[in-house]
Amino acid sequence: MTSSLDWQAIHAELTGIETITDPQQLTKLSLDYYHFSPILQPQLADKRADLVVRPVNEAQVQQVAQVCVRHKIPLTVRGAGTGNYGQCIPLMGGIVLDTTRMNQILWIKEGVAAVEVGVKMAAFDKQARLQGWELRMYPSTYRTATLGGFIGGGSGGIGSINYGQLRDRGNVYGARVVTLEDHPRILTLRGDEVQQINHAYGTNGIITQLEIPLAPAYPWAEVIVTFGDFLTAARFGQALSDGDGLVKKLVTVCADPIGGYLTALQEFIPPGQSCALLMVAESSLDPLEALVKDYGGTITYQKRAQEAQKGTSLAEFTWNHTTLHARAVDPSLTYLQTFYFDLERVAAMYEQFGDEVMIHLEFLRVAGRAIPAGLQLVRYTTPERLGAIIECHEAQGCAIANPHTYILEDGGRKVIDPLQLAFKEQVDPYGLLNPGKMRAWGEKFDRK
Amino acid sequence: MTSSLDWQAIHAELTGIETITDPQQLTKLSLDYYHFSPILQPQLADKRADLVVRPVNEAQVQQVAQVCVRHKIPLTVRGAGTGNYGQCIPLMGGIVLDTTRMNQILWIKEGVAAVEVGVKMAAFDKQARLQGWELRMYPSTYRTATLGGFIGGGSGGIGSINYGQLRDRGNVYGARVVTLEDHPRILTLRGDEVQQINHAYGTNGIITQLEIPLAPAYPWAEVIVTFGDFLTAARFGQALSDGDGLVKKLVTVCADPIGGYLTALQEFIPPGQSCALLMVAESSLDPLEALVKDYGGTITYQKRAQEAQKGTSLAEFTWNHTTLHARAVDPSLTYLQTFYFDLERVAAMYEQFGDEVMIHLEFLRVAGRAIPAGLQLVRYTTPERLGAIIECHEAQGCAIANPHTYILEDGGRKVIDPLQLAFKEQVDPYGLLNPGKMRAWGEKFDRK
Numbered sequence A, B: 001m002t003s004s005l006d007w008q009a010i011h012a013e014l015t016g017i018e019t020i021t022d023p024q025q026l027t028k029l030s031l032d033y034y035h036f037s038p039i040l041q042p043q044l045a046d047k048r049a050d051l052v053v054r055p056v057n058e059a060q061v062q063q064v065a066q067v068c069v070r071h072k073i074p075l076t077v078r079g080a081g082t083g084n085y086g087q088c089i090p091l092m093g094g095i096v097l098d099t100t101r102m103n104q105i106l107w108i109k110e111g112v113a114a115v116e117v118g119v120k121m122a123a124f125d126k127q128a129r130l131q132g133w134e135l136r137m138y139p140s141t142y143r144t145a146t147l148g149g150f151i152g153g154g155s156g157g158i159g160s161i162n163y164g165q166l167r168d169r170g171n172v173y174g175a176r177v178v179t180l181e182d183h184p185r186i187l188t189l190r191g192d193e194v195q196q197i198n199h200a201y202g203t204n205g206i207i208t209q210l211e212i213p214l215a216p217a218y219p220w221a222e223v224i225v226t227f228g229d230f231l232t233a234a235r236f237g238q239a240l241s242d243g244d245g246l247v248k249k250l251v252t253v254c255a256d257p258i259g260g261y262l263t264a265l266q267e268f269i270p271p272g273q274s275c276a277l278l279m280v281a282e283s284s285l286d287p288l289e290a291l292v293k294d295y296g297g298t299i300t301y302q303k304r305a306q307e308a309q310k311g312t313s314l315a316e317f318t319w320n321h322t323t324l325h326a327r328a329v330d331p332s333l334t335y336l337q338t339f340y341f342d343l344e345r346v347a348a349m350y351e352q353f354g355d356e357v358m359i360h361l362e363f364l365r366v367a368g369r370a371i372p373a374g375l376q377l378v379r380y381t382t383p384e385r386l387g388a389i390i391e392c393h394e395a396q397g398c399a400i401a402n403p404h405t406y407i408l409e410d411g412g413r414k415v416i417d418p419l420q421l422a423f424k425e426q427v428d429p430y431g432l433l434n435p436g437k438m439r440a441w442g443e444k445f446d447r448k
């Protein structure tokens, strides 16, 4: 509790806005999936908001912003709280602004949509598909996660094999942002300007609306292919990703024994087999079969789109859901996020670490090329050993987006983004937004 | 005239089928755009069919096949006759089978269509777009060229920046083929089997129907961007092609002075400027503008999809239409077809040949990567010099699909395709189909 504050006055100024103070609720709404990391676990477990607010529209957001500026209260924005690095955990308490009641779809046109940030991605997709469109990419948490949270704290996911990542030019068109200036304004960012708030962990303004480009909707069939040998499975994944005539949305490859952790898929991934979990256009199933044959794989599971939509999608066993399922079986496991860039490095790391680092590949486009990235499962022992594994990968040319830090620049970006820092100086002069997450800000201002 | 034949009997056996014997018509229906090549011009100018037939359905095609086998008449299939290498020119006379009356669209479903081979690509696209789909790729001759001719003699075109080429697995699903056996059969080829007739110049059976995958239809905006410097334009083309968040269909880059040959676009391409001719999704116009800015280009022409559909599409100034327009101004020009694979080679060739080989780039996907290919305009002097230019390109690692030969293997493929040869032995045991085009067949049988 930021106890020096006059909470009674604050509550009064928040009249008309839903507020939450129940301690159990505060706990739930202060945390995310930081516990995937044994490093973050002790660092973040006790962080709590003093108050959660749930505005229903932009005007209420502006009202909250005004209150925070007036009283200099830390403000952390929260979507569904499914981030993995404590992105939405309020390090210094204060107010958590929960966006989930701002969930209107404003419009869906030919290839573009405008939404309020709190809309869940699966709910959005359902609507968009009625008009023949869908999200270009979504995280495996799409059933609960919000679009605002994806832009604020995510990077890519199912669909990235076609469209790259959120950071790629053209994947976010526009945003409306409420500032934390003395008189909070509403800014409209367009085109490249959105990079100022893209993957900024909510340190650079409260996004209230987004304009996003869409992809044409296909009926996506879901397929599991098994292979006796992991590197063959990996080569198959690359070939499918590079197959220009094959329409796909998801190319996941898991080395044995990862399949064993995917309990619900047990019957389709026999022990000892590596597997590929795929989403391909129904109309690409025939050429897929031919490719599987070329690589000596076995199709053990195949659902056409309509059937796939009924049950749990294979998507919910990929990206960081693989980690989720594995940790459900063995909570001592943790993970890494790695760009291998090519299969030679995959093979080298596979050789070097064996079962200590079980390789889970996601293929995605980077600068026009499909490359293997990994969300490896790591048998965790000590922080030192984890650090050594990371160093060894980096020494061999892998790029690791470290998921064991809540600091923006220490994760994927690695460098301070002068654009984001400059924007923060403008929109959050008091450094109230998600304080402690942007290293550049801390270095520049907090130590003054 | 294959005068040893009993043409009276042949005509009688063709009863019910439209036949053409008028010499002017025979001339027109025996030739194609072979005259783009000063090498092919003298070799092919005097080749003529004895008779042209225009079947209206598969049964009539089978009837023609039967007649040809019985009398051992050479049979050359012709779509619209827009090939550039004399693919459909009957080297040994005989019958030309014109497919243009077989132009029914059989069905269009979610992402797949079945057609008779004589359908014009533009006509097909118009229908498909009503259902939200379009061809994955088409040549710049799409207004007149047939789908059968594209599969039989083409390779790729507008759309290849997304889907690669026709030869890539998954870009043709199925075909029905009439054989030239003693009792002509109808074969159904599916999946990889279609490679036996893909780009076979009609030497491997008469395709009557095709099943092809489609792409989702976008409203395509058309844009011209100019640059003071060719290599900057080329780098821009590569960046656009690699921009995973930008949806495009055509990325053409022409070095100065090629723009000067595109008479109808004169006002948009000032003298001294290199240019990019583009088709991008309307919803990608904003990020395109940002990219143009990054490369210092100037947008001189921009039409939204609806407007673009009214006039002549920019597509009709790209691929081999660039050559067409240039030759209309200066008939001494000819061309090459080159895979540069990367911009370093483009720069090296640009440096080395200057204005003798004016570089026209088409970006397309090959094995998952967008690469620069070229349809360079060559200031032709002698066959020796043309040969030397080709050799020099190849010596530096370019791959040239020589457009100055009518021999299948001497063009793009370079090697004998054992699959196609084996298939021909089966379906055309007498070697009647487009004789003289497949070197492997000639070497194996004609010299016996």
Ligand SMILES: Cc1cc2nc3c(=O)[nH]c(=O)nc-3n(C[C@H](O)[C@H](O)[C@H](O)COP(=O)(O)OP(=O)(O)OC[C@H]3O[C@@H](n4cnc5c(N)ncnc54)[C@H](O)[C@@H]3O)c2cc1C
Residues within 6 Å of the ligand: A032, A033, A076, A077, A078, A079, A080, A081, A082, A083, A084, A087, A088, A099, A117, A138, A139, A140, A141, A144, A145, A146, A147, A148, A149, A150, A151, A152, A153, A154, A155, A156, A157, A158, A200, A201, A202, A203, A205, A206, A207, A208, A319, A320, A321, A324, A434
């Ligand atoms: C099992 C599992 C699988 C996952 N798979 C993926 C994946 O495939 N790809 C991927 O990218 N991520 C993945 N994630 C991470 C996360 O689920 C996604 O990034 C998700 O999109 C986050 O959405 P959220 O609504 O839960 O955001 P939150 O976790 O609530 O917020 C994320 C960040 O964005 C900020 N934020 C939220 N809303 C706003 C706003 N309106 N304005 C400004 N800032 C805001 C928050 O402050 C926080 O820093 C996964 C996580 C888990 C646990």
Ligand SMILES: Cc1cc2nc3c(=O)[nH]c(=O)nc-3n(C[C@H](O)[C@H](O)[C@H](O)COP(=O)(O)OP(=O)(O)OC[C@H]3O[C@@H](n4cnc5c(N)ncnc54)[C@H](O)[C@@H]3O)c2cc1C
Residues within 6 Å of the ligand: B032, B033, B076, B077, B078, B079, B080, B081, B082, B083, B084, B087, B088, B099, B117, B138, B139, B140, B141, B144, B145, B146, B147, B148, B149, B150, B151, B152, B153, B154, B155, B156, B157, B158, B200, B201, B202, B203, B205, B206, B207, B208, B319, B320, B321, B324, B434
């Ligand atoms: C200005 C210009 C631009 C061009 N641009 C391109 C381009 O961008 N991309 C490209 O790939 N090509 C291009 N071409 C070449 C050509 O236009 C295309 O390949 C076109 O698709 C050929 O179709 P068509 O109906 O004219 O075929 P035709 O020229 O009539 O036939 C082509 C070949 O296919 C065979 N064939 C035709 N129908 C059948 C059938 N039913 N069964 C078996 N074999 C058959 C013929 O025997 C012949 O060998 C261009 C040509 C010109 C003149």
